[in-house]
Amino acid sequence: xxxxFDNVRKRTxxxxxxxxxxxxxxxxxxxxxxxxxxxVGLDDVSFDLMEGxxxxxxxxxxxxKSTLFKVIAGVIDPVEGAVEVYGHEPGGHVCISYIPQRSxxxxxxxxxxxxxxxxxxxxxIGPFRIPSPDDWQEVEEALRLVEMADLSKRQIGELSGGxxxxxxxxxxxxxxxELMLMDEPLTGLDVPSRENVMRALNALSAxxxxxxxxxxxxxLAADHYDRIMLLNKSLITFGTPEQxxxxxxxxxxxxxxxxxxxGEMDQMVVEDSCCEGERDEMA
Amino acid sequence: MKWLEFLVEPFRYPFMLRGLxxxxxxxxxxxxxxTYVVLRGMAFFGSALAHSILPGVAVGYxxxxxxxxxxxxxxxxxxxxxxxxIGAISKGAEVKEDTAIxxxxxxxxxLGIAIISTVQSYTVDLTHFLFGDVLxxxxxxxxxIAGFGILIVFLVLAFYKEFLVLTFDPVLATTLRIPKxxxxxxxxxxIALTIAVSLQTVGVALMVAMLVTPAASAYLLTRRLPxxxxxxxxxxxxxxLVGLYLSYYLNVASGPAIVLTATAFFGLxxxxxxxxxxxxxxx
Numbered sequence: 001x002x003x004x005f006d007n008v009r010k011r012t013x014x015x016x017x018x019x020x021x022x023x024x025x026x027x028x029x030x031x032x033x034x035x036x037x038x039x040v041g042l043d044d045v046s047f048d049l050m051e052g053x054x055x056x057x058x059x060x061x062x063x064x065k066s067t068l069f070k071v072i073a074g075v076i077d078p079v080e081g082a083v084e085v086y087g088h089e090p091g092g093h094v095c096i097s098y099i100p101q102r103s104x105x106x107x108x109x110x111x112x113x114x115x116x117x118x119x120x121x122x123x124x125i126g127p128f129r130i131p132s133p134d135d136w137q138e139v140e141e142a143l144r145l146v147e148m149a150d151l152s153k154r155q156i157g158e159l160s161g162g163x164x165x166x167x168x169x170x171x172x173x174x175x176x177x178e179l180m181l182m183d184e185p186l187t188g189l190d191v192p193s194r195e196n197v198m199r200a201l202n203a204l205s206a207x208x209x210x211x212x213x214x215x216x217x218x219x220l221a222a223d224h225y226d227r228i229m230l231l232n233k234s235l236i237t238f239g240t241p242e243q244x245x246x247x248x249x250x251x252x253x254x255x256x257x258x259x260x261x262x263g264e265m266d267q268m269v270v271e272d273s274c275c276e277g278e279r280d281e282m283a
Numbered sequence: 284m285k286w287l288e289f290l291v292e293p294f295r296y297p298f299m300l301r302g303l304x305x306x307x308x309x310x311x312x313x314x315x316x317x318t319y320v321v322l323r324g325m326a327f328f329g330s331a332l333a334h335s336i337l338p339g340v341a342v343g344y345x346x347x348x349x350x351x352x353x354x355x356x357x358x359x360x361x362x363x364x365x366x367x368x369i370g371a372i373s374k375g376a377e378v379k380e381d382t383a384i385x386x387x388x389x390x391x392x393x394l395g396i397a398i399i400s401t402v403q404s405y406t407v408d409l410t411h412f413l414f415g416d417v418l419x420x421x422x423x424x425x426x427x428i429a430g431f432g433i434l435i436v437f438l439v440l441a442f443y444k445e446f447l448v449l450t451f452d453p454v455l456a457t458t459l460r461i462p463k464x465x466x467x468x469x470x471x472x473x474i475a476l477t478i479a480v481s482l483q484t485v486g487v488a489l490m491v492a493m494l495v496t497p498a499a500s501a502y503l504l505t506r507r508l509p510x511x512x513x514x515x516x517x518x519x520x521x522x523x524l525v526g527l528y529l530s531y532y533l534n535v536a537s538g539p540a541i542v543l544t545a546t547a548f549f550g551l552x553x554x555x556x557x558x559x560x561x562x563x564x565x566x
Binding site for chain 2: 070073074075096097098100105106109110111112115116119120122123125127128130155157171175
């Protein structure tokens, strides 16, 4: 029943937007290279993502995690390489949602939670039209999915960090996004808020949305994600947590910033607990 | 009945009535457009743009021998050209954006004054260009202000969703494939038209006050965008009315009187906000 519903939804969806090739990976990144004025942003990154996957992107500060997301979202152009969504160029797709780091949002902006979630629907509503009752219904359901229905009238500055992230998850739901890129949603959150955000992400994942989430906590990545992408300008490795979290890969990604404690558990300590988010790579 | 007389008395003169209509209309228009100017941090751009139209107005003034009617069109043309010029300069300049804008606008402003100064006894007309001459508005100009005012407000409302997303989250605008460049330039054109419309009321030197002050006052009092627009428009039009009374009874120049009233509203809003903040802390 669910797949039938999904098929119908996808067919109606693709008529209005760029064509989706059914067998193609939801995301194919080929030989992606990005250069900034002060150095390399990304170096020859290639990978495929299949529909419904949950991927954690990890790597040290300045590893190009935000850059990778921005290229996929179409915000910055690569020097070389290509991004394909369902076998087509990303132009015309509105099924990608990109959620920037919290620090990049003006939280004093005069909008409510429901207003922000509604923003996800504006290309569906189309120009010269106001949101219909159905659109508001979608917004309400999206907020219910992330357990924030009671906060819909709040000004966004009144939200806690975790609520802010969940509001953006709800916006992706309202947008009917199929691929969601989330840049460090857990950074700076306390444990209960983290759990709420993770629960919201799980709800999204249960709807079949493909998730790509960058984070610093390797344990969290290993516990909750199917595949781990280890990035430091170039793609070090990409696979299951067991395949990725090996000494040689981590040493390569984190260079001098990792220490191995020899013991029965073979523990590792990564000295990269970031709180500020990545350095502004757009500068 | 004395008060009623006091209030009605100035508007027995047709030129006062025309001035009232013009200043209320420009107040509404500039506060509406000014909402985005405030939220996007474009106050400096607005000020620069206003000063940059002076040479165009000056050339029109020379060619038409001081006729006021065609000056509106000269102002409009120059404002739009300057908006595109400044927009392009701020994107591709080799120096910092505010430096580039300052060089251009002060140069243009000086050029305007230089052109006007070639005319004998230029000071009176120059004063009108700089500080406005709302009491000298002709009925033809009132119609122009009304026509363009309706057009501007209509466009702001018609593209409300698009401007909102573009201002709050430009990255979302990109991922939703909203034609960003088009809307960015449309916004510049709307600011340019607003400046042309306000030329007669407050003049180029005080223009930025009409764009920024009422919208900023409203920003202090509300956290909802539509309310901010409406409240800003209300304060701007009341400023127009009160300013004209001040001008009539205290024999003060009309443009500065309107701007000072708007400034007083800002002070009042600030006071209300800090009282509210104190009350909230006491609870």
